Amino acid sequence: MPRDPVRLRYPDGGESKEDTTDITFLGTGNAQATACYNTCFLIRDDARRLLVDAGGGNTILNRLAQAGEDWRDVRDIIVTHKHIDHLLGVVWLMRMICQGAQRGTYEGEARLYAHDEVIGLLDQMAHALLGEKAASQLGRALHLVTVADGETRGIIGHDVTFFDIRSTKAKQFGFTLDLGAGRRLTCCGDEPYNECERAYAEGAAWLLHEAFCLHSQADIFRPYEKSHSTVKDACELAERLGVENLVLYHTEDKTIERRRELYTEEGSAYFHGNLFVPDDLETLEL
Template identity: 65%
Template sequence: MNITMLGTGNAMVTECYNTCFVLEDGDKHLLVDGGGGNTLLRQLKQAGFDWKDMREIFVTHKHVDHLMGIIWMIRMICQNMKQGQYEGDAWIYGHDEVISLLKDFAEKLYPAKQTCFIGDRLHLVVVNDGEERELMGHKTTFFDIQSTKAKQYGFCMDMGNGEKLTCCGDEPYNECEKKYAENSKWLLHEAFCLYDQADIFHPYEKHHSTAKDASELAEKLGVQNLILYHTEDKNIVRRKELYTEEGKKYFSGNLYVPEDLEKIEL
């Protein structure tokens, strides 16, 4: 399996794209979130993906920097279905608020000759807290991260051989996620900024954490590999160096601070 980070920044970045990524296992793909617009399509192309291969999509929550790129995916899928240039079906998963918004946006923005494929070949699927589904051929459990801002789900994917990959969304770890995150081979966690720059970026006021916080957490949970994302972009030139340097003080496993379009073998 591989992960390709299409975007690594928080909502307000301009020097990189908003956080979203593709999990890849052979010829199967899972797109997680879409960033804030149709730059998603460029990022997929730049990463060497055919957007038509994104047959399974999961949207964590309704914030614009995660949702709006998916609106473009819906347009591309439905338009190409209408033109006879898209074979088979596609599935978009999310909690009830996400799916309701996506359906509402599509029906208001796109013509009926395209949206007629929603529910027929483009399946908008509501998932619930603790629900298991098979994505990319792997058992995947969705869970509510108990956000105090907007309802948000993370997921835990069974990688096989008792190993798991856990995505905590874009907010700090909550104890309700322990059974999923603990002892994960891979943990995906946000790091809004460096700890020594918290007075500049105010992560805690925005319900986010720092590279130090996320690294301490991963160490406590017995994680093997930690991927940090959803960062500020003022340090973009030295971000990998600075965040890695801070995180390695508190985490003894393998620490990754990827750039946009970077691929990591899982």
């Protein structure tokens, strides 16, 4: 039986964010979404912050501010893959960190974790776009950390294990974060679950999975042609894997005004745990 539904909190709710582990969805849309930001999220644990992807532009700075966060407090970043709706916001954060360190307005160090292809691309982009003075802060203020399939790193006080999702489009890593007490949060990236991920996804307390559209609208949005899945697909998967809480994101935005209602109605027929369809800037307690 699923536990009681986890409470959704809003950034203007007036509640302290320092005494719990939670996740704020800075964006929930797919690459072409304009009614919401591209999918990226922030995990908080006490005063520590872990950003996963950063969307497609400098809106990431606005979204962090709207979530009540100072970008300077984000000291750990995971980049799952090189698609522009996940990567280009990262370049803006690299600019802010490196230029801030160069000018003496940013203190301390930050770390960015990704597989070798993404690390190489970001290093190249930093030197090409930020200027050599700012790029000289790589390895000083900002460390680009290459991670391998199956590798575990300690990040914001949790063990985080990275895994290759075997993408058919671009090399992409998901990850699983140990929440303690035998519970874990698993992010499958932005493509459908692959059986190679079973060890990380099965029995997860939290599973973050893309759902490009309603199954009833698959003929309109054609998710399978884009290596994506539907709400029904993701919910059937979570049911098979014995997941406790399922979060659906990376969606189309044509149904944005009723997205939660429609996705929950379709998904609840196939998944009997706690199902969440967050809007941008909503927070879940983990």
